[in-house]
Amino acid sequence: MTSARQWAATIALAVGIFILITIEELPIGVLSVMAPDLGVSEGVAGLAVTVPGVLAGVVAIFTPVIAGSLDRRLVLVLALASVVVSCVLSVIAPTFAVLLLARLFAGVSIGLYWAVLAIVAVAQMPPHRAPRALTIAFSGAGAALVLGVPVASWIGTHLGWRTAFAVVGCAALLVAVLIAAVVAPVRTSTPVSMRMMGRAAAHRGVRHALVLTALMITAQFITYSYVSPLLHSRAGVPLTSIGGMLLLFGVAGMIGNFAVGTVLRRSAPLGVLVIAAGLALAILVLLLVVKSPASAFVVMPLWGLFAGAASVTVQAFVSSEGREVVEEGTALNSAVFNVSIALGALIGGRILDLAGQEALMIASVVLLAVALVVVARYLRTTPTHV
Template sequence: MQNTSDPTPSPTSTPTADTGSPPLTPTADTEAPPSAPRQRPARQWAAVAVVAAATFTVVTAEMLPVGLLTPMAGSLRVSEGAAGLTLTITGLVAALSAPLVPLVAGHFDRRLLLCLLMAVLAIANLVSAWAPHFAVMVVARVLVGLAMGGVWSLAAGLAVRLVPERSVGTATSLIFSGIAIASVLGVPAGTYIGDLGGWRSAFAVTGAVALLVAVAMAVLLPRLPAERGTRAGGVAGLFRNPRITTGLTLVALLVAGHFAAYTYIRPVLEDTAGADATQVGTLLLCYGIAGIAGNFAAGTTAPAAPRATLAVTSALIAASVLLIPVIGGTAAAAAGLLVVWGAAYGGVSVGAQTWLMSSAPEAREAASALFVGVFNGSIAIGALIGGRVVDAAGPPSVMWLGGALAVGALVVTMAGRAPRGRRTPKGR
């Protein structure tokens, strides 16, 4: 794989004054992005929808223990803290597996690989539902992390291969909407199923959904041969691209800052706004709905203006998180800040993915793998550091940490090297 740190502009492209970014048109040294398969538009969007269903399912599977910790802990005879490790394990394994799956897969057809990974996710959740003791649950959650990292590393950059270029932004937003929709619908639905039929039934249903998605992928996705073999040296070589390193740094800061604060939002709202359990649930629902809206809003702006999109996102996250301890003393004020926070964070995934894809158009799969690895690693680190701060200084203090990291992301976004936005082809 070529060195992407010093690309040569195409004679037909016009470099921007502030970034000097590589062109998005093919050059003599880069591989032109493959066009979307020639299928009917309905078939193309059905393929995008089934990939979105996969992201929804893997995020739901990852977060499912959140609403089931107490009964899980009792049944498996461990503390709630130990049961909470099922999330940490999944995140860490996903962070490690995301860069490795494309390397191991080589030239294996990506449609078949996605189907296989969803089948692994189904098996993992069914094993979770059966787990007679905690050690079996840990093994099952390792499998969930493996499947999650693999699915995300492939799905994150898949839109460009499924729809025409003019629709890539919308398709990417739809694929990433699985994150927000899982938070709003998937996790609460799992909790509700667990209340009705026991926590094991929630895992069993999630396993069945994963299996259905695997079948739907086999039917609806076109053949997706590997664009080129991904090598360890090629993945590592992306770190020589300053746009990639800038993008990964701002992802690490934003995601770590978000999860440092958001993981402990319930005690913060109880302490700052005096919210009870019902009000907290309502506030988080408002946050989730705003996140869905923010995801699609960022999908429309990021392709043309990746730096501006992530700068606004970082600034809004920083402002809303920092203001919660200051003016979030009522449920109404907290609700307003959470809506801003949710809308801004909803744009992080699609905005950052667009940044990285535009920074290395000849190595999209490798860039996606790094993105997913950094993203999941930052979740684990942010939650861990946030917990230490909460224990040491109380719940509101974690908002200052989250806000400071978001400010750092804003600085990196404005000062670092950014990719050029995609121009809309004329006549489209």
């Protein structure tokens, strides 16, 4: 039987990732007011998002090795403490250089938290509730896109971007205390070494998970990173309505995050197959059908439904197919996930400049088609999942 404390602990972990996603994406929402205040262009200010993503990937790889036998719950607390430091530096930043320094702390926090979140979440619940624990913990990511980022952006545009960072910093401090109080300690019996990380990377299940994460997340962010100009110029959505479209996307993403749990309880690889196919279908429909605000209104929730389930699905693949090396595999997957976000935005920007919006979506669909081939082959050659 699952106790109230176990549920509270899992929800606390979800609130933690809510804070992390909010701080990661916050500069996007306050870019137009932050850039002129710091005396830089919006393009340069965009580094405030790119830099933490790349650093998060590096930190995630080394987190299990550096943490050693340290209680993984404390790693989460340290991650949120790093958010507090990042927010304090952001509030007082006199120049963009200091803001970038602050964003380095945000990158560290993201890498630390993502690397151990799944392990701590699963440990809070009985084994048969592991998929449920993952879906609840990762629901915080979708909730941040639906509520956290819009609210922080509203604060930034109405009360000042520094106030937005201050509010997120205070929230991070409170959640750090909450996690320390209600989350059960999680320790590893054998300290992780870089050699063990290498063995995890060579593990068949983990290796496939990393490839699938790279393909799916890069594909998603090649197009999603530029969804605002795409909706405005291609579908004729007014600038004032784009926020509503993204809200629809986010709400559908939260629904997808929980709905996919039914499939994951049967087979995580099957879940990846469903999500990759759904993303490919949604972006293909976006390419072929979306020509008006009404069509965008229909397609954005469809896209969000599958996009919102991507993170929990690829993590479930690691947890189920790499049980022997789950902590190392989770760290590697976290690294690939965060780097793929930055890579998708970078590739998408180049494609957009050189070939236009249609090429952007075609590139995403092609990568997702490759992901479908990879996961279908894995299912076919792994009898337990047939």
